Amino acid sequence: MMKRLKLAAMLIVAAAVMSACGSKTVRQEGGHGSMNMNTEPNAHDSMNMNMEPEPNAHDSSDASAGHAHPGGERKGAAADASDVKAEWTLAGGGQPEARRETLIRVAITSGGKPVEQFDTAHEQKQHMIIVSKDLSYFSHIHPEYKGGGVFEIATEFPAGGEYKLIADFVPAGGSAMSRMQWVSIGGAADKAKPIEPDGDLTKVVDGKEIALSIDGLAAGEEAMLTYTIADARTEKPVTDLQPYLGAVGHVVILTADAESYLHVHPMDEKASGPEARFMTTFPKSGIYKIWGQFKRGGEVFTVPFIIKVP
Numbered sequence: 001m002m003k004r005l006k007l008a009a010m011l012i013v014a015a016a017v018m019s020a021c022g023s024k025t026v027r028q029e030g031g032h033g034s035m036n037m038n039t040e041p042n043a044h045d046s047m048n049m050n051m052e053p054e055p056n057a058h059d060s061s062d063a064s065a066g067h068a069h070p071g072g073e074r075k076g077a078a079a080d081a082s083d084v085k086a087e088w089t090l091a092g093g094g095q096p097e098a099r100r101e102t103l104i105r106v107a108i109t110s111g112g113k114p115v116e117q118f119d120t121a122h123e124q125k126q127h128m129i130i131v132s133k134d135l136s137y138f139s140h141i142h143p144e145y146k147g148g149g150v151f152e153i154a155t156e157f158p159a160g161g162e163y164k165l166i167a168d169f170v171p172a173g174g175s176a177m178s179r180m181q182w183v184s185i186g187g188a189a190d191k192a193k194p195i196e197p198d199g200d201l202t203k204v205v206d207g208k209e210i211a212l213s214i215d216g217l218a219a220g221e222e223a224m225l226t227y228t229i230a231d232a233r234t235e236k237p238v239t240d241l242q243p244y245l246g247a248v249g250h251v252v253i254l255t256a257d258a259e260s261y262l263h264v265h266p267m268d269e270k271a272s273g274p275e276a277r278f279m280t281t282f283p284k285s286g287i288y289k290i291w292g293q294f295k296r297g298g299e300v301f302t303v304p305f306i307i308k309v310p
């Protein structure tokens with residue numbers, strides 16, 4: 001049955017192609033500190049796309065997300081995805097420290113030249129995900145486009161330690177892509193929390209009870225994620241979910257090592273609850289953390305689950 005369902009979810013699989021990892025000093029901004037980061041500039045050139053976009057479910061810019069268009073058809077003069085690189089800079093008036101405002105700057109280039117134009121995808125020109133190494137911290141923010149391929153946003157890291165930054169964007173007329181970067185933040189680190197599968201895929205967050213069920217859970221297979229949302233107090237189904245960034249929900253998935261990343265959009269973007277369904281493919285067996293984000297009453301809530309894909 002799953003095979004018959006067409007993909008309506010947009011997805012990006014960032015295959016863990018880390019072999020080219022080196023260490024590089026990120027360019028220093030005048031007057032600001034810089035830092036060394038483990039770079040993985042080409043980490044996402046390999047996309048694991050085994051589903052065709054559903055033609056009528058998205059506009060073309062959405063449908064292009066993460067899809068390589070194997071036929072070779074590509075709109076516009078967009079750069080070859082493999083040439084697109086992100087250069088990351090963290091500046092905080094010194095060494096980036098936890099609990100201090102830190103400016104994250106990411107410059108997108110293609111073939112060494114700035115990518116000037118970006119398509120808006122889900123209401124933003126760039127989506128940025130930040131997670132701590134143990135995946136206990138999750139942040140989804142939207143850097144401001146400064147022109148010349150440069151995006152900036154100020155944020156605070158909650159504690160010292162390693163974080164992964166992920167930028168999602170769509171060079172104009174091209175495909176959605178993501179670029180990732182590990183960064184090291186100074187300051188006292190929290191004790192790492194174990195990344196263990198949840199025994200029960202039901203959680204209460206901000207007064208909502210959210211249950212996740214997954215059909216077809218197997219490596220390399222299409223899996224359907226269904227969130228069912230009820231009011232935690234009354235147990236009544238929630239039917240007034242609001243669009244969040246243009247869809248009923250957003251799902252971000254990372255492998256336990258944070259090396260593979262998927263960003264999935266719902267089958268029916270205009271749904272309002274109590275169910276929201278997402279289709280994706282977990283590329284391999286292992287432990288994944290899944291964050292679902294929804295909006296109700298003007299408030300965004302984020303529900304995390306940890307699962308094991310057999």
Ligand SMILES: [Cu+2]
Pocket residue numbers: 124126127128140141142245
């Ligand atoms: Cu976003």
